[in-house]
Amino acid sequence: MKPIYLDNNATTPCDPAVVEAMLPFFTEQFGNASSIHSFGNQVGIALKKARAQIQALLGAEHDSEIIFTSGGTESDNTAILSALKAQPDRNQIITTVVEHPAVLAFCDRLEKEGYVVHKLRVDGRGRLDMDEYRALLTDRVAIVSVMWANNETGTIFPVEEMAEYAHARGIQFHTDAVQAVGKLPIDLKRTKIDMLSLSGHKLHAPKGIGVLYLRRGTRFRALLHGGQQERSRRPGTENAPGIIALGKAAELAMQHMDTENTDVRYLRDKLEKGILARVPRAFPNGDLHCRLPNTSNIAFEFVEGEGILLLLNKLGIAASSGSACTSGSLEPSHVMRAMGIPYTAAHGSIRFSLSRYNTLEEIERVIEAVPPIIEQLRKISPYWGEAGPAADPASRFQPAYA
Amino acid sequence: MWDYTEKVKEHFFNPRNAGSLESANAVGDVGSIQCGDALRLMLDVDPATEIIRDARFQTFGCGSAIASSSALTEIVKGKTLDEALKISNQDIAAFLDGLPPEKMHCSVMGREALQAAIANYRGEAWQDDHEEGELICKCYAIDSALIERVVRENGLTTLEQVTNFTKAGGACASCHEKIEDVLIGIVAARCEAGAIEAAPAVAAPEPVAAAPAEKPRMTNLQRMRKIEEIIESVRPMLQKDNGDIEVVDIVGKNIYVNLKGACMGCALEAATLGAIQQKLFEDLGEYVRLLPASQLEMAR
Ligand SMILES: Cc1ncc(COP(=O)(O)O)c(C=O)c1O
Ligand code: FES
Numbered sequence: 001m002k003p004i005y006l007d008n009n010a011t012t013p014c015d016p017a018v019v020e021a022m023l024p025f026f027t028e029q030f031g032n033a034s035s036i037h038s039f040g041n042q043v044g045i046a047l048k049k050a051r052a053q054i055q056a057l058l059g060a061e062h063d064s065e066i067i068f069t070s071g072g073t074e075s076d077n078t079a080i081l082s083a084l085k086a087q088p089d090r091n092q093i094i095t096t097v098v099e100h101p102a103v104l105a106f107c108d109r110l111e112k113e114g115y116v117v118h119k120l121r122v123d124g125r126g127r128l129d130m131d132e133y134r135a136l137l138t139d140r141v142a143i144v145s146v147m148w149a150n151n152e153t154g155t156i157f158p159v160e161e162m163a164e165y166a167h168a169r170g171i172q173f174h175t176d177a178v179q180a181v182g183k184l185p186i187d188l189k190r191t192k193i194d195m196l197s198l199s200g201h202k203l204h205a206p207k208g209i210g211v212l213y214l215r216r217g218t219r220f221r222a223l224l225h226g227g228q229q230e231r232s233r234r235p236g237t238e239n240a241p242g243i244i245a246l247g248k249a250a251e252l253a254m255q256h257m258d259t260e261n262t263d264v265r266y267l268r269d270k271l272e273k274g275i276l277a278r279v280p281r282a283f284p285n286g287d288l289h290c291r292l293p294n295t296s297n298i299a300f301e302f303v304e305g306e307g308i309l310l311l312l313n314k315l316g317i318a319a320s321s322g323s324a325c326t327s328g329s330l331e332p333s334h335v336m337r338a339m340g341i342p343y344t345a346a347h348g349s350i351r352f353s354l355s356r357y358n359t360l361e362e363i364e365r366v367i368e369a370v371p372p373i374i375e376q377l378r379k380i381s382p383y384w385g386e387a388g389p390a391a392d393p394a395s396r397f398q399p400a401y402a
Numbered sequence: 403m404w405d406y407t408e409k410v411k412e413h414f415f416n417p418r419n420a421g422s423l424e425s426a427n428a429v430g431d432v433g434s435i436q437c438g439d440a441l442r443l444m445l446d447v448d449p450a451t452e453i454i455r456d457a458r459f460q461t462f463g464c465g466s467a468i469a470s471s472s473a474l475t476e477i478v479k480g481k482t483l484d485e486a487l488k489i490s491n492q493d494i495a496a497f498l499d500g501l502p503p504e505k506m507h508c509s510v511m512g513r514e515a516l517q518a519a520i521a522n523y524r525g526e527a528w529q530d531d532h533e534e535g536e537l538i539c540k541c542y543a544i545d546s547a548l549i550e551r552v553v554r555e556n557g558l559t560t561l562e563q564v565t566n567f568t569k570a571g572g573a574c575a576s577c578h579e580k581i582e583d584v585l586i587g588i589v590a591a592r593c594e595a596g597a598i599e600a601a602p603a604v605a606a607p608e609p610v611a612a613a614p615a616e617k618p619r620m621t622n623l624q625r626m627r628k629i630e631e632i633i634e635s636v637r638p639m640l641q642k643d644n645g646d647i648e649v650v651d652i653v654g655k656n657i658y659v660n661l662k663g664a665c666m667g668c669a670l671e672a673a674t675l676g677a678i679q680q681k682l683f684e685d686l687g688e689y690v691r692l693l694p695a696s697q698l699e700m701a702r
Contacts, residue, residue, distance in 0.1 A: 304438055306464035310414060347438040380420040382442040382460035399431040399440045
């Protein structure tokens, strides 16, 4: 049976049209864009086109505001460090507890070096408290970095509104939009967002290519130092095949933006409703009224996520528990903990993330596959009785802490 | 995903003896929901012979936790309680052809459930003597609890020393910062307690710094006898934990030994070797390396 891929927030397959667009740039069009001769010239023209395609997807005012990087992580790190280095009189950062490690781990490092990091908390649905945020905006703050949409739950943060507040106080605003770009319409020229990160492999372009959007006039310090590529803001010979692929992917994303918010959303809702109707003691995580159209995160109580994934995988169904990047740790995901999801449910939270390539037939197969898997694992769970959760699970089973 | 052996996968997909056991007269509940692993082991023990007639488990946990529970029930069936008490977590891991380092705690949980169940049968209170910290060095499966203990007991102050004693940090280097964090924490506490003046240097003698010149040169025979003597002096300590050590050969600065019994393959093996090596440095007054005899073949 054909495998079913529902892990598009971890990474996506390249669109065939994207692969086709990039291939010549490995062979015939191998030149260095900086060269005078015709080998390089052709590449230079292709890069310019790609830049314009990204500019269109983001609604950026100028194409020079697009800086190509190696991906989301580099863009996030560059943005935050730039704000600190360019404004030595400001030593504070505002971010949230649910950011991707590309922001959080870096902030932890900066904290060790003496910077002050404020992490906004979230409520049970993963939402921020705007009053808490506004109270932190002082002239000691160099940058606010808040993700546009959360990779685990799909919850969308009001970054456009938050950027307005920051701007009014003269504070730079960065958003990690790695999960939002291509799924939500974005028009940066109408916002006060100064910097934005995106990553190619989340929108059907290859891995290892990304963009940092940098609003014209924003004070900036480069992370790397070298040649004049990307106007010295990100030196190093351009990853021409990757950039051209990303340009093509951006063009396709614009064409399919409606699909994401109609067809993909329909499939996601069907999947979620289908599973919740069939599995007792399961509930959806995140802000159900304000989330990405492709993401569903469901907590299955009294079972552990890895077991579910292994059994799904055996049936050819790919999903994830927590973020792919955090699967190496034993603690439940920091996002679930931040939302206060009880441990019995946090460990059993599964993320299904769809794309425009998923079909109704696939979704129906997954709806059929999930309930028996949960039942099978609950049968051997000490928290689960013969026919349902133990009357009082917490007192039925009180293991010695080992 | 994890690199699970076929045996782990097999026991996860087809767990043996899952479910509750009505006739159970020994029950052990261990684990914690916080870490995402909890296990109830149920045994049916023949009161006359103390033979485990049947075993079942219920587990909340990842694939390897379920596989370890399944393996445990298979291992204990037919054994007497005294035999069962000798089962180590390595036995459980070995039954499954090994577990990834991050998942070794699943086998530890299995052994603890067994001890808890037997204590329950005998009407004793089971004491959880197990200490487990955050996994610091993935290359050598060393956790923070082990590092902290070795650092405290030996007054270590540098990353290099921690690597000498425990191996942690000796391979890919990705754990160096975490090891230093552990060190900083302990050294700071030590300073506060007034045990040492300021930060590093004072506490532990640098192994290599032990000055050989001060001692008169020994003949080869004297040196070998001395090494034997030092090894003899640490044996009682190992035997207390059902382990033992013997010298197999001495080649220049390399001393090859066999670690036996409970020491073998145990998470403490590296620490044990490290501590004995340190003693050898000090008593011999020269730099030597203590190596497992298995490396002798390679050396030849
Ligand atoms: C929200 C978010 N930010 C950043 C990243 C990292 O992007 P990249 O893998 O391109 O470095 C990811 C991908 O895992 C992500 O989901
Ligand atoms: S993780 Fe410690 S050396 Fe590799």
